Amino acid sequence: MELQLTNNPKELSEKVVVPFTKFDGVYSRQQESYGQQWVHGSHNDRIQVKAKNANTIVIQGNLFKWLYGHNVTGSTDLIQLVSDTVDELTHVFDALTPTNDELDNIKQGLFKIHRIDLNKAILFADKQQAQVYLAKIKEHGTYPRRKKETQGNGTYFGLRSTRTTLLYYHKGTEVSTHKKQHKRITAELQAYADCMVRCEVRLYSQHLRDNNLNYGHVWDDDLVVKTVDEQHALLNLPPPIAEKDLPPKYVRFLATYKQGALPIAYTASTTVRFKRDLAKKYGILV
Numbered sequence: 001m002e003l004q005l006t007n008n009p010k011e012l013s014e015k016v017v018v019p020f021t022k023f024d025g026v027y028s029r030q031q032e033s034y035g036q037q038w039v040h041g042s043h044n045d046r047i048q049v050k051a052k053n054a055n056t057i058v059i060q061g062n063l064f065k066w067l068y069g070h071n072v073t074g075s076t077d078l079i080q081l082v083s084d085t086v087d088e089l090t091h092v093f094d095a096l097t098p099t100n101d102e103l104d105n106i107k108q109g110l111f112k113i114h115r116i117d118l119n120k121a122i123l124f125a126d127k128q129q130a131q132v133y134l135a136k137i138k139e140h141g142t143y144p145r146r147k148k149e150t151q152g153n154g155t156y157f158g159l160r161s162t163r164t165t166l167l168y169y170h171k172g173t174e175v176s177t178h179k180k181q182h183k184r185i186t187a188e189l190q191a192y193a194d195c196m197v198r199c200e201v202r203l204y205s206q207h208l209r210d211n212n213l214n215y216g217h218v219w220d221d222d223l224v225v226k227t228v229d230e231q232h233a234l235l236n237l238p239p240p241i242a243e244k245d246l247p248p249k250y251v252r253f254l255a256t257y258k259q260g261a262l263p264i265a266y267t268a269s270t271t272v273r274f275k276r277d278l279a280k281k282y283g284i285l286v
Helices: 065-069 078-093 100-107 127-140 171-177 187-193 206-208 221-233 246-260 268-282
Strands: 002-004 020-023 026-029 039-040 048-054 056-061 116-123 150-152 154-157 165-171 196-204
Touching: 002 100, 002 150, 048 065, 078 100, 078 127, 116 127, 116 206, 116 221, 127 154, 127 165, 127 246, 165 171, 165 221, 171 187, 171 196, 171 206, 196 206, 196 221, 246 268
Parallel strands: none
Antiparallel strands: 002 056, 020 026, 039 048, 048 056, 116 196, 150 154, 154 165, 165 196
C-alpha cells in the first residue's frame, strides 16, 4: 500500500541510489531513489517500508502478523489495521513525522492499495477431516479459467495470474512448519489452526484498479467477506459418492471394516492403502 506520510527519506532508508546519465560527455545527476527498510515487529515478523519521497511511503507485508505475532485469526477492518501499523511505525522511526491531517486521512481510508490478500477459515471437526478436504481439492478441485498447481501444503488456482490467485492450504501444517514466524501461537490457536483449511484470495494491482478497489476507503467488513465468499463459491468439487456406488473392492473393504474383521481379511499395508485411497479419492474416512 502507498500512503501520504511526511518522512525523512534518507534517514528512513538503508540505502540511497543516485543515478547519473551521460550526454555529450557530460554526466547529469538524476532523481535519487531510496531502498527499502525491513522492520521487525515485537514478535519478530517483518514488514517492508520504503520511502518514495519526503511525502510518500510504501508498506508491504502481513500487517496483522507483524502487529500480533500470528495470523491464525485476523481482522476485516482494513483501515484500522493500517492505522495501527502506522502508529506503531512512528514509534519505531523518528524519520516518520506524519501530520495530524495525514493521520486523519489514513483513518478515512485515503491510501492506495497495490495488493491485498483476503482469507476465510473453513473449519472442520478435527485435523483429519480438514486434511481430507484439502486432499479432495488437490485431487479433484477445478476452478473456472484457472490452472491448478500444488506446492507442498498449498493448492493454487491461477498461481501466475497478474490479476487474482486463489489458494487453499491446511493452516495447522503451515503454522507448525513456520513456527519461527508465529511467535504468539498458543495451544488453543494451534488446535484451531489444525481444524482449518484456509481459503486465501490474492488480488493484484491490475484487478484492484479495474474494479475500483485500489483505495482503502472502499473496503469494509461486508466487502471483505463478500469477495472471499464469491471467489470460494467458484471452486468446483465432485459431489460426495454413496458407498454403494464405490468400486466393488472398496465396498467389500468397508463391509469388512464395519464387521470389525479388517485384521483378518487384509494385511496392514493394504488396509493403510485402502484407507488412504478412500479419503483422498472419495472423501470417506475410515
